[in-house]
């Protein structure tokens with residue numbers, strides 16, 4: 001199509017080039033689309049032109065993921081500068097209204113490279129946890145409360161209960177919406193393409209693991225949470241008519257174990273598909289110091305969690321994606337030298353349920369394992385991250401090696417490829 005001065009402009013993408021929801025499945029380019037995904041929270045960081053950027057590593061990581069059939073990445077799009085030691089630095093937001101353009105351009109570079117490999121990306125726009133600043137940092141800015149680092153306070157219940165104050169704080173919500181608008185309406189500085197026109201964005205995600213508060217969330221806190229999801233998802237759709245919107249919820253574990261709350265929070269037409277996460281060790285189902293004594297308990301509960309959420313998706317008539325799951329290395333150990341026999345066994349249990357039920361036409365639309373460590377390596381003897389160290393799949397609030405799948409974890413990579421082939425073969 002010739003523009004006014006004869007410059008050839010790309011024709012706008014066809015709607016079918018975007019990932020859409022067709023009944024209870026994803027569709028893309030006229031085909032059923034199943035997510036064979038990795039969590040790659042730091043993908044935009046590697047794309048930066050200098051500083052934390054490592055573009056050569058990024059290209060290698062993308063090629064290695066593509067080579068085993070990974071077609072989707074779940075990526076942190078926004079981070080908030082904070083004093084907390086457990087958080088990544090630098091951040092895309094240095095202070096309200098002050099943004100790191102070079103770091104944001106890293107996301108542009110990532111998106112340009114994702115497009116070359118015809119992969120898709122889920123971009124989350126906030127974090128319920130502290131490892132990227134997140135909601136607690138917004139409250140530090142707008143309520144003057146200290147940014148709470150549960151690695152320091154050792155009090156997750158108070159952290160979660162106070163964090164839910166983010167949803168009710170009008171000034172924090174206004175800045176959050178400013179940031180959402182800045183990202184959603186962004187024009188890619190590498191490709192010149194508006195993000196709203198980028199068919200390689202699968203969805204915008206409200207936050208990583210947003211919770212209504214802690215496990216004792218009150219009816220009022222739950223109502224605020226349901227309204228927040230509806231309002232923000234509706235706001236994103238008002239900015240972008242092309243892309244899907246998801247919450248980033250963990251499922252019942254992130255909904256005070258209240259199935260009605262999970263359904264109510266995701267019933268809105270503004271939420272296009274459901275998400276859930278599976279953490280047997282974090283949730284106390286599996287003790288990696290007593291694997292033989294806790295494996296059966298962990299697997300029974302995991303199977304139930306995996307299957308019951310697919311039934312909840314059926315109730316809402318929407319697709320559901322298992323967008324996080326993981327287990328630590330044998331030992332347990334953070335060392336890349338440690339084997340991953342137990343993790344591989346757990347991955348196979350998860351993959352088998354996802355692939356089998358997807359093949360039967362159930363609304364499970366795929367998975368993202370947590371998380372791609374690739375060529376990254378822990379830098380310190382204590383396995384904690386410090387600014388300047390490699391990024392790996394484990395964010396700074398956890399030991400570097402806890403859940404990462406590294407490029408040397410051959411048995412895990414082969415397992416991912418085996419199930420990538422099965423999911424990619426499903427025709428509908």
Ligand SMILES: O=C1NC[C@H](CO)[C@@H](O)[C@@H]1O
Pocket residue numbers: 129131208209279282324370394395398403
């Ligand atoms: O979103 C998340 N879910 C679980 C991960 C592993 O504990 C954690 O690193 C991350 O905050």
